[in-house]
Amino acid sequence: MNKLLSFPRPSAPLRGADLPLLISLNVLLEECNVTRAAARLHVSQPALSAQLSRLRVLFGDPLLVPAESGRGLAPSPFALKLHRRLQPALAALTTALRPKNEDFEPAHAARTFNVVANSTGAAAVLPGLTRHVQAYGNRQLRLTLSEPEESELACRLERGDVDLCFGAACMLPPGLLSMELMTTPYVLVQRKGHARGCAAVTLDEYASLDHVNVSRDSSLHGALDEQLYRLGHSRHTAMAVRDFSAVGAIVAAGDLVCTVPAFLAASMPPSVDLAELAFPFLSYTLCMAWHPGADDDPGLAWLRAQVLASTQGSPKASAGSRTG
Template sequence: MNINDIDLNLLIAFDVLLREKNVTKAAGHLGITQPAMSNSLKRLRSLLNDPVLVRTSEGMVATERANFLAPKIRKILLDTKEALQQVDADFIPEQSQRVYRLMASDYAASTLLPKLLEHLNAVAPNITIDIMTPSDVTFHDVEDGKIDMAINLFNELPLSFHQKVLWKDSFSCLTRASNPILENFNLQSYMQSKHVWVSKTGFGVGLGMNPKDIQKLGWVDEALAQIGKQRDIKVFTRNYHVAMQLAHDDQLIATLPSKAAHIHRLDTGYAILPPPFAIPDIELKMIWSPLLHHEPSHIWFRQQVVKAAEHC
């Protein structure tokens, strides 16, 4: 195969087709017609001497060779974008009016961002922060540099992302100060209580929870399973503020990251207690695209996020 015979636009088409596994959606992503996308797929099949995508009862499925090539072609495209992108070498924080777009869970938003905004107001008062939720953003939005940074608790991450741990957090139990359990708070009384489950990791819209699917319930329930216990979950939520509000019911306990629970440390209506069993610490990470890694304004912003995290 002669490199001069390859239309590099086909690599872009390949990348989108492998991501969407749907010709119509891929066409929409690139802003071209469905017939034009179908023609690109036909040309890819001829170039690679491989079907690339095959139709099954469950939709279009990538071939073994296409799956092998996908990360390699993705890296070529990312490296090309990074090499050609313009760098703002004259970035001056005090004068900048840049808008930084962040994806942050409400756990990250309520614990980290107030301190970050306080710091930015002092050093770069004209900068604006656009905060998005995990449901607003995909991995590809971050990878393509459309989102400056994602801050969340992540189970898995693509190898292409840059990342940094902002902090490790333990867990605390939050409940109403008048909850009778406070008279004798131990593992037995904890298990006899009803609970609020809260978690939102990664990206995308959440799916309905099954109380019996321990492996998908996360840190608290996995820790309980290790000692042969399963708590009685009354409410499932993906919002930490909702969980904290529900914990004001003296029949419920919310077991959540300590930095979130301690938002209510001065509220006499709440009680904060250490869990009566061991739960491994969690890590709050920030991740960003390799396309932004060397940009001066992004380097500066990452440094400000780290400074803010050190004071939370």
């Protein structure tokens, strides 16, 4: 590996004209790749390379160095420390430049809100949220939905690429502000005319059935099995799927059963029945989360209020459940 050039530390503070370079530096240190960073900043790669050269002179440090793995770049030790100080400073600047809450007018504003949710969160939130947003009669307010990618979600929220995410509390990245939207018991989904009947399911009977497990990685073993073990039982899982979207069709076609959050009952086809669990079991808690840097964004404050109103009837109902 080539020996890195020595960079003397700067003796003068940054000039005002150099401050925009800090935004480029933040993105460069997040991506550790000039090509990807240039795409995010909407500048050419040569232009960003020139900015990186200027930053190296300003800070007297290489900032990005060859990674120890031999593939790609990594922040220098100095850059890591600088990045930790730079991120809150840029977030504070962004907050200072935002308009006040009263400046957001949902009846006239033009904005696209980007939310992330798996099929469970989408089924629980989007129908009611859509009704509330459309009630304002503003066709310039729009929503986009994307699937969660855990490795990227925290960064996307921090960058503002994602406004809100919905999911189980245990699935949320650390460091976010969050609020519980609903907690619901699990119920059993089975085909109509199932041999076991429609009575509530006892623990012994539950353990004797053939199950479909829902897991984001299509695992045959999940949190429900852990809870069963704690109750001294286990179950036989015949199939695993990534989400609940196909569960109704699967169980309607045979004798498999599936355990789902009760709020999904409305989305199940008429060819299935629901049965309560007649033993203490897990409940499903759905949360809404957002980045602390967006906490006072007037548009997102309004959107969060619409989510709460559509899921609980009043934003004040969950004011005490906010965590960070």
